[in-house]
Amino acid sequence: MKRIILTPLAAAPIGPYNQAVVTGRLVYTSGQIPIDPVSGLVVTGDIKAQTEMVLKNVKAILEAAGSGLDRVVKTTVFLKDMGEFAAMNEVYGTFFADKALAPARSTVEVARLPKDVRVEIEAVAEL
Numbered sequence: 329m330k331r332i333i334l335t336p337l338a339a340a341p342i343g344p345y346n347q348a349v350v351t352g353r354l355v356y357t358s359g360q361i362p363i364d365p366v367s368g369l370v371v372t373g374d375i376k377a378q379t380e381m382v383l384k385n386v387k388a389i390l391e392a393a394g395s396g397l398d399r400v401v402k403t404t405v406f407l408k409d410m411g412e413f414a415a416m417n418e419v420y421g422t423f424f425a426d427k428a429l430a431p432a433r434s435t436v437e438v439a440r441l442p443k444d445v446r447v448e449i450e451a452v453a454e455l
Contacts, residue, residue, distance in 0.1 A: 335392035338385040339363035375412040379419040400431040410437040
């Protein structure tokens, strides 16, 4: 049985999907882009500002599910430009500062992301 997660503390879905699904003891988040949950608008600015907003959304969704960033086992990062990897990684590291708890991660460059954002991140976490 699966449980759907929707919280107003993170960006609302912009299509036919949910913010996250819980099944068993795992939470699967949908890919999050840098949309401010209050305004509903894409955060403008550089990759650092966009990465911060994305990870705040991921954090809010995980917490709504009863999990947290410290329980993330895997993330996938989609970047519009791999040249921005170091700047994204700098912000990412502030959210996963304890290397002993840092999740596995894949990072890939993609041709285009929804709403032409620079970064999208999805996560899998334990409850």
